[in-house]
Amino acid sequence: MAILGEIRKRSWLLVGVIALALLAFLVNPDTIDKVFGKNPNILGKVNGDEITRDEFSDQLFIMQQQAQQQGQPTKGLEEQAWQILVQSKLIKQQFEKMGLELTDDIFWSQLQYDPIFAQNQQYFDEKGNFKLQEIKSEIEKSQTMNPDNYSFWLKNKKAIEYRMMARMLFGNITSGITTSKKEAELMIKFRDDMANIDFVKVDYLEFSKKNNVKVTTQDLADYIKQHPTRFKVTASRNIAYAYFPATPSAQDDAATLNELNKLYLKGTDASGGTENFQNTKNDSMFVELNSDIPFIPQYVSPTQLPSELKDKIATAAIGQTFGPYKEQTLYVVSKLLDKKTSDSTLSKHILIAYKGAERSTSNRTKDAAKKTADSLFAVIKADPAKFAEGLKLSDEPNAVERNGSVGWTTPASQFAPGYLSFLANNPKGATGLQETAFGYHIINIEDKKSGAMTYKIAHLAKNIKASDKTENQVLTQATRFIQQTEGKSFNQFKNLAEKNKYRFDNPKTVGRFQGSLPGLNTDKDADIITWAFDKKRNVGDTDIFTVEGTGDRIVAYVVGKQDEGLADPETVRDQIEPIVKNKLLAKKIIDKINAGKYTSLDQAAKAFGTAKASGTVNLFNPNVNGAMEPRVAGAAFGAQPNKLSNPVEGMTGVYLVFKKSVSTNKLPGDVKQITEGITQQNSQQFTGAFLRSLQDNAKIKDYRIEVWDKSPQQ
Incomplete structure (x- = not known):
């Protein structure tokens, strides 16, 4: 009743809603979108x-x-x-x-x-x-x-x-989809018939050397309008940017090395004493607290080590250190903690999972899982042949079909540490019960093979970073650049960036949701794209963006805005300018040929400073002296014998064709x-x-x- 009362109080609103519903039948839905969003x-x-x-x-x-x-x-x-x-x-x-x-x-x-x-x-x-x-x-x-x-x-x-x-x-x-006999016969004719021709070609490139043409924006636009389907595009932005990397200075490099040497030789105050990387009793904790890269507990092969260690590690003693040395953007000191052969182990297991274990879909409690695992382990220990029957209780997918096998593993394999520990510390044939984050495993070691030597190494590393002073210098440089280019044209933005040898790029067509900018690939790419697509953004706008973690600066510039529809001519200039230029040249050449009213190929060749040539061409493979020219092939078969063709606008030039004969070469x-x-x-x-x-x-x-x-x- 309270709901009905509320409706009565708001009867005017109900009338408005009904009116709106009726209106929806009378107006275009797009109009409603514009009004209400x-x-x-x-x-x-x-x-x-x-x-x-x-x-x-x-x-x-x-x-x-x-x-x-x-x-x-x-x-x-x-x-x-x-x-x-x-x-x-x-x-x-x-x-x-x-x-x-x-x-x-x-x-x-x-x-x-x-x-x-x-x-x-x-x-x-x-x-x-x-x-x-x-x-x-x-x-x-x-x-x-x-x-x-x-x-x-x-x-x-x-x-x-x-x-x-x-x-x-x-x-x-x-x-x-079928092919008629007539169509196949016609295709055979196109393949086998060869037209023997003489021709004169006025090459676009050669003609342009003395008769150059400039392709205007309007020329590009006219071509796009003639091919609307091909140039239908979604909304995009033409973005340019100048990049200012916060490259660490020589002083920054030296400061990082000093910081590493202090941790390596002098150390930190801990428990009233001085602990350093040489004397620490807990290498993994020291690395976790002081290094810019985490401690890696796995054993690795020499091929997985930094180049500085590869040739030295085989003869090194446990506890020996190497460095400091430079590895890309890091200063590193490495310590050999242990080494052992990378035995490969073939094993199988039965998994008894419980609710809350990793990747588990089981509803049993942990206590229930433990009781089931203990009971099953006792049965298998008494009679190893019962392992196969126990697989029916395994929570591992397809355990029965795979006989519970996990294949061959090494200490470096991506497996639960407890599982690998059991394999490392037990011989071939051993069966045991082991708990991991996935549940309780009844494991049987089927086979073991000795492998190459592997090494456990702790790396104390420090990133060579730009200091606040260096980052401020980069900010000053980027700020000066944006002040110099604010309100300026794209060419002025580009020229100033190139003059100062700043890293510059102009990915011309950037979609709203492409996620990254070609050639940039920073955490600020998406922000720049969002900024460029803001409704308030205008052509010529600029802004500075700071890359997280590095202090690098990016100055972005909006070169152009492309709404959904036909492509903006300048964004596709590189793609279509050669085609449009050849068309403009073709028009000049054809006009000149028509004005000359040539009656022979020799006359045309002399007028254009080229030579008459001969060749054969067919419709199936319209190759004319190395150039694919479908229109020339069409003209060769379409022209009357022993008669000069009209000018043919080809892919590489304008042709005049004289057909002498047609022969058949049955393939x-x-x-x-x-x-x-x-x-x-x-x-x-x-x-x-x-x-x-x-x-x-x-x-x-x-x-x-x-x-x-x-x-x-x-």
Whole structure:
């Protein structure tokens, strides 16, 4: 009743809401967006289908996880995630238009063909059968026992569904690609017929030496308008920057070395005495407290050591120190703590996990796990043959199929320390119970092999950093530069940077969500991009950014702003200027040829200071004296015999062609072979071309720049 009363009090608001709802049917949705602002939960639309913030976050999360697993950078994946979602929406739309349906039964039957599963043998038994029921059972259990894993599965499931739709869609479409007998016969004719020609070529490069043309911004714009699909772009910024590194000075270098020598020889006051790196009784703690790199407890091979130690370590005594020496941006003193052979051990285990253990999905308590492990260990110790039966109780995935084996390991392997300790301190054939962060392991050592010598080393290291004085000098330098270039043109910014030999770069097309700047790759890249895309930002604006941890300064400059639509001519000048220049030259050459009204190749050759040439050309491989010229080949077959062609605008020059004859050179391959070859080639090329066509012709609305920094609606 209180709720109804509140509604009555706000009846005017209810009327307003109803009126707004009616208005929504009468006006364009884009108009409502302009009045009330974009929904921050909707990042874009593909032919009306929304791309939500949650969808984008899920896709990005999956890609970051994959990158992390593969040891690749996790930054700068936002644009890739967006493109995958756009293409997934397009595929789903076409999938549904064709009347196809991805049922639950189809999903599970096709799961084994998805790359996540198809490329991982652990999902198949020794006969190659897909372990579908085990996988489904594990997923069902995780729904209640491990919600995080289940949530991750749901994120991946959506991506898997899109991939399945793509396979089914393209499979249906490409199965309908055929090649007619007529098409194959025509292709054979194009391949075998050769036109014998005389020609004159007015080369663009040679002609431009005496008749140079300047390509204006308008010339570039005109070309872009003629090819709108090719130059359709998303919003971007043309950014330039000058980089001012806070490089440590000679004084900074010396100060770092003095600091290291003090820790190495004189030490620190500890427990009323002087402890240094030479006399410390706890090397690992001393390193952790005083070094700029952490203590590494693992044993390593000589190849994993700094070059300063590689040739000396074999004859070194335990406790011997090396240094100080310089290793990249560090001053280092190293101490040999221990050495031993890197025995390789083959082992197997039964894992009894408990709730709270690392990677555990078990609900048993730690006490219950300990009782189970103790009981099972007693049985196996009395009868080692019972180990195989005990594997059925193991919480390790696929333990029975793998016989509990973890393969060959060494002391340097990435395993739980307690597990490695048991392997190191017990002989071949030993079985024991060992606790680690993962639970209780019943371990059996199956075999041991002696290996090369490995070394345990403590490194006391200090980063050679720029001092406050050096950083202030860099700040002064960057500040002076920004004051000199404020309000100036891009050319003045560039010229001053190059004159002073500052590091300069101009990545011309930077997307809002690409994450990093080409050639820069600092923690400030994303900040610079965000700054450049600010609505208040204007062409010519500058600002200083400080790189964390180094004191380096970056002065950024907004060269240009590209809104969604056709590309700004100057941002693609490097890409299209040679093409446009050749077109301008071609027009001059053709105008001159037409004005000369030449009746023979000799006349044209003399007028342009070039020579007449001869050759053969066909339509299948339109090579004219080393240059690929499709239009020239077309003119050669299209011109009447013994008659001069019209000027042909080619790729490398303007041609006049005189066709003398056409001959046939029959090559191997019958109609059937050619038909199969064309069909296969078209099928391979079709999927990419089809997807590009869908994207080029789709109504794609990208709201990310407008809504990205807004908080999602609660």
